[in-house]
Amino acid sequence: MEENPSKVLPESSDHRGSGKVNPSNDIRDLWTTATLSESQLNLPLSEVCENFDEEGIYVDKTQWYRHNGSWEDDEEDEGNSYPEELDEQTLPEQEPHQGSSTEPHVAENGDDSKMKAEKPSSMTSVEGFMHSPHLAYWAEQQNRLPLPLRELMKNEALEILNKALRSYRSGIGREHFLTKELQRYIDGIKKRQDTGQNV
Amino acid sequence: MKLKTGSFLWYLYLDKVYCLLSVRNVKVLVEYFHLLDVHGKNTLNDVLFYHFLHHVTDLKKKQIKIVFDMLDWNAVGEIGFDQFYILVCILLAHQNHLEEQFLYRHSRPVFDLLDLDGEQRIGEATFQMYRFLFNIHKQELTELFHEFDITGDQLLNYKEFKLYTIFSMDKYQKRQQAERERENLQLKNQNKGKDKEKIELFFF
Numbered sequence: 001m002e003e004n005p006s007k008v009l010p011e012s013s014d015h016r017g018s019g020k021v022n023p024s025n026d027i028r029d030l031w032t033t034a035t036l037s038e039s040q041l042n043l044p045l046s047e048v049c050e051n052f053d054e055e056g057i058y059v060d061k062t063q064w065y066r067h068n069g070s071w072e073d074d075e076e077d078e079g080n081s082y083p084e085e086l087d088e089q090t091l092p093e094q095e096p097h098q099g100s101s102t103e104p105h106v107a108e109n110g111d112d113s114k115m116k117a118e119k120p121s122s123m124t125s126v127e128g129f130m131h132s133p134h135l136a137y138w139a140e141q142q143n144r145l146p147l148p149l150r151e152l153m154k155n156e157a158l159e160i161l162n163k164a165l166r167s168y169r170s171g172i173g174r175e176h177f178l179t180k181e182l183q184r185y186i187d188g189i190k191k192r193q194d195t196g197q198n199v
Numbered sequence: 200m201k202l203k204t205g206s207f208l209w210y211l212y213l214d215k216v217y218c219l220l221s222v223r224n225v226k227v228l229v230e231y232f233h234l235l236d237v238h239g240k241n242t243l244n245d246v247l248f249y250h251f252l253h254h255v256t257d258l259k260k261k262q263i264k265i266v267f268d269m270l271d272w273n274a275v276g277e278i279g280f281d282q283f284y285i286l287v288c289i290l291l292a293h294q295n296h297l298e299e300q301f302l303y304r305h306s307r308p309v310f311d312l313l314d315l316d317g318e319q320r321i322g323e324a325t326f327q328m329y330r331f332l333f334n335i336h337k338q339e340l341t342e343l344f345h346e347f348d349i350t351g352d353q354l355l356n357y358k359e360f361k362l363y364t365i366f367s368m369d370k371y372q373k374r375q376q377a378e379r380e381r382e383n384l385q386l387k388n389q390n391k392g393k394d395k396e397k398i399e400l401f402f403f
Contacts, residue, residue: 031357066293086327141308149207149210152205152207152210153207153227153230153231153234154234156206156207156255157231159233159254160235160247160250160251160254161237161247161250163250163253163254164237164246164250167246167249168246171246177387178238181237182237182238182239185237190233191289
């Protein structure tokens with residue numbers, strides 16, 4: 001027996017903590033609400049659905065392009081110079097990751113193929129903001145973790161790892177291989193951060 | 200239990216209906232987890248886990264330890280991403296006051312987590328130990344065991360636990376409904392007051 005999913009909790013549950021107005025709410029809303037749904041296009045559902053065949057495969061993209069002049073085909077997005085420009089802009093962000101352990105690197109490679117698959121739907125929404133003044137920002141919202149959040153994530157991880165390093169040193173000693181491994185790891189993250197800042 | 204304001208997890212968003220993270224949020228959580236995975240084993244050991252939870256919440260050392268013991272269901276001394284993910288969902292549900300919703304939607308995994316010895320039954324002492332995760336008051340928990348321990352064995356089996364989550368969810372929705380009605384009533388009274396003032400101004 002499941003509850004009716006149409007029952008939506010009140011908006012008050014959106015607010016965290018004390019509910020005070022926080023200047024960072026704007027960034028959080030842009031990031032978090034962007035993840036909830038792909039349908040940011042404000043298009044009527046019928047207009048989107050008529051472009052999909054029975055198997056759910058998108059067809060007749062040119063018709064969609066004619067109806068909505070500012071949007072481009074999903075397939076064309078990959079060849080579009082605009083995504084390449086975006087990739088160039090965001091490339092410095094990716095470079096620091098190349099020196100990291102293999103696991104994240106493999107994850108990123110896996111993610112790249114997934115991101116290519118996701119690109120059509122995300123790029124179409126990016127194209128919708130083609131004439132928006134914050135184009136790069138919105139593109140980033142679609143495909144990447146926003147820069148402020150990325151920095152926050154790394155800084156927080158560094159703080160946690162530095163505290164862990166102190167525990168390692170006091171618990172198992174400075175010369176233990178785990179302590180040294182952690183120290184090297186932290187140095188690697190700091191080096192990548194500094195490299196990123198210098199670019 | 201509170202998430203530190205401005206911490207990375209604080210910016211993640213839990214779906215209000217299903218109490219889970221979106222794919223994109225999970226993706227960034229994976230990235231975060233890998234940043235903390237110092238030794239490249241796709242796990243966090245107890246030290247890393249302690250410092251992570253200590254940094255992002257206001258939990259005490261003892262509480263962090265028992266949370267780790269709960270999540271380390273294989274008793275290997277490390278927790279993987281699955282356990283990390285469910286912990287983050289619990290933290291966010293607590294932060295967003297969605298505890299009842301979360302318990303209702305994910306009663307089975309929560310039951311399995313609380314069933315520390317694997318006997319498919321939860322004792323009151325165990326539940327009391329972990330009630331801080333779900334914001335359940337001590338008295339409320341005692342009443343829960345009295346009302347829902349149908350078999351009378353001082354333990355909750357899964358069906359009894361599920362009944363509790365349904366009841367709790369129902370109570371939560373009624374509370375929300377009552378609050379909404381109260382707010383509407385206050386709004387109406389305010390509007391009536393304003394209309395009355397306008398009429399008085401008009402005549403005088």
